[in-house]
Structures are given as structure tokens and as C-alpha cells.
Amino acid sequence: MQSLTALQAGLKRCTSCSNMQKLTDNDDCARCGARVDSRRTNSIMRTWVFLFVGIVAYFPANLLPILYTESFVGNTNDTIISGVLSLISAGSVAVAFIVFFASIVIPVVKFIAIAGLVLSLQYSSNMSEHSKHRLHALTELIGRWSMIDVFVVAVLVALIQLGAIITVTPGMGINAFAVSVIFTMLAASSLDPRLLWDKDNTVDNVESFDGAAETH
Amino acid sequence: MADIFVVGVVVSLVKISSLANLEVGVAFWALLGLIGVSLFLDYVLCKDTIWDRLTCRV
Ligand SMILES: [Zn+2]
Numbered sequence: 665m666q667s668l669t670a671l672q673a674g675l676k677r678c679t680s681c682s683n684m685q686k687l688t689d690n691d692d693c694a695r696c697g698a699r700v701d702s703r704r705t706n707s708i709m710r711t712w713v714f715l716f717v718g719i720v721a722y723f724p725a726n727l728l729p730i731l732y733t734e735s736f737v738g739n740t741n742d743t744i745i746s747g748v749l750s751l752i753s754a755g756s757v758a759v760a761f762i763v764f765f766a767s768i769v770i771p772v773v774k775f776i777a778i779a780g781l782v783l784s785l786q787y788s789s790n791m792s793e794h795s796k797h798r799l800h801a802l803t804e805l806i807g808r809w810s811m812i813d814v815f816v817v818a819v820l821v822a823l824i825q826l827g828a829i830i831t832v833t834p835g836m837g838i839n840a841f842a843v844s845v846i847f848t849m850l851a852a853s854s855l856d857p858r859l860l861w862d863k864d865n866t867v868d869n870v871e872s873f874d875g876a877a878e879t880h
Numbered sequence: 881m882a883d884i885f886v887v888g889v890v891v892s893l894v895k896i897s898s899l900a901n902l903e904v905g906v907a908f909w910a911l912l913g914l915i916g917v918s919l920f921l922d923y924v925l926c927k928d929t930i931w932d933r934l935t936c937r938v
Binding site for chain 1: 881884885887888889890891892894895896898899927928931935
């Protein structure tokens with residue numbers, strides 16, 4: 665079985681409406697007007713930058729408190745992990761597991777998956793096409809789930825405002841966490857999956873091909 | 881993102897239920913229904929078909 669990419673066929677596909685047009689056509693989609701690139705420019709560099717910010721923000725996200733609780737029995741600070749522990753001690757093990765998975769495991773898995781995909785593009789890897797596809801599908805699928813903790817803090821802060829009895833305010837940790845999740849999602853979306861299927865993995869070839877098509 | 885929001889709401893309700901008694905209202909179930917419907921819509925809607933219908937009206 666021989667695979668054929670649009671690039672090899674001299675075509676480019678609009679990611680917004682799937683319309684095909686010739687590489688030599690202009691960069692606006694003839695059908696929907698969106699910008700059409702054969703391969704996204706600087707995809708690898710952008711992915712690295714977004715991923716770097718995501719990883720850096722992950723540390724304050726886990727170390728700083730995400731929630732301040734002021735009540736008549738005293739004040740407490742909750743970090744992500746202490747929130748999980750208090751859910752366990754309250755007996756909600758299933759919910760604690762969901763929060764632990766979404767806030768701590770998924771971000772790390774996603775950092776590794778994205779870095780693995782980009783490294784497989786930059787260095788000739790012997791990863792099979794199918795495992796690249798599965799790794800890419802994983803990054804698309806799990807990324808959003810880490811937002812759970814951000815929503816939990818938003819709902820708690822909105823609901824628990826009982827003045828002197830109990831008041832909940834967000835901590836800096838949750839801001840760092842949101843930054844980490846959003847930038848990791850940006851990293852995943854700026855990685856052009858079409859690069860993964862180019863047989864000749866060197867991106868420069870693709871970009872010089874693009875340039876050549878434009879000068880014609 | 882709405883499906884994740886509803887999981888966030890459930891986690892918050894579990895956290896609050898350790899502080900106070902609470903009962904979920906009709907709107908919570910309505911929200912669940914809305915999210916179920918919109919997930920089903922994402923699943924069945926084929927963007928390519930829509931674009932094809934829009935361009936060549938047969
Ligand atoms: Zn288009």
C-alpha cells in the first residue's frame with residue numbers, strides 16, 4: 665500500500681473546510697476564505713516555546729496555594745495535592761482520583777507526549793506511523809481535561825461567599841495552573857500533524873518547497 | 881469545554897457537601913442534558929458534508 669500526501673500530489677488542503685487547491689494557488693481558500701498553508705510555518709519552534717511556558721508554569725501551579733478558605737474555625741490554604749488529600753479524608757475517593765488524574769497526571773503525560781512527537785520530527789526516529797498517530801490523538805484527547813481544577817475553583821469561589829462564616833478566594837496557584845494548561849493546549853495545536861506523516865521528516869524540505877511554489 | 885465544566889461542577893458539589901447539606905436543582909439536570917445533546921451534535925455533525933451541501937446545491 666502506497667500513501668500519497670496532498671503535498672506530493674501538488675495540492676494543499678484547507679483545515680477549515682477541507683477544500684483542496686493547487687500549491688501554486690494563493691493562500692486564501694477558494695471556498696471559505698480561510699488561510700491555507702501546506703504545512704504550518706515554524707510549527708516546531710512555536711510548539712517548543714508554548715510547551716516550555718506550560719512546563720515552567722506547572723511548578724508554581726503545584727507549589728502555590730490554589731484556594732484560600734477563611735472561616736470562623738480558622739484560615740486554610742489548599743494546594744492541588746492537599747485538595748486531593750482532603751477529598752480522600754472526606755471519603756470521596758473516586759472524585760479525589762479524578763482530580764488527581766486531571767490535575768497532576770494528565771499535564772505530565774501531555775508534556776512528555778508533545779515533546780516526544782516534536783523530537784520524532786527533529787531527529788529521525790523509528791517510531792511507527794501508527795504509534796505517532798496514537799500519540800497525537802492522545803494529546804488532542806486529554807489536554808482539555810486538566811481544566812477541571814480551574815472550574816472547581818471558579819465554582820467554589822462563586823458559591824462560597826458567606827462573609828464571616830466562610831469565604832473562599834482563589835490563590836496564585838490556580839492562575840499558574842490555568843496558564844500551564846492553556847499554553848500546553850497552544851503547544852498541541854501549533855504542532856502541525858501533517859509533518860508527522862511526511863516521509864522525509866526534514867521540515868526545511870517542506871518549507872523550501874513552499875517557498876519555491878510561491879516564487880513560480 | 882462544557883463537558884469538563886460539568887465535571888468541575890460535580891467535584892465542587894462533592895467538596896461543598898462536606899460543609900453543608902445540598903440538593904441539586906432542576907437546572908443541574910438541564911445542564912447535564914444540554915451537554916449530552918451538544919456532545920451528540922459534535923459526534924454526528926460532519927463539517928465536510930455541510931461545506932459540500934453549501935457549495936454544490938443539488
Ligand atoms: Zn476553506
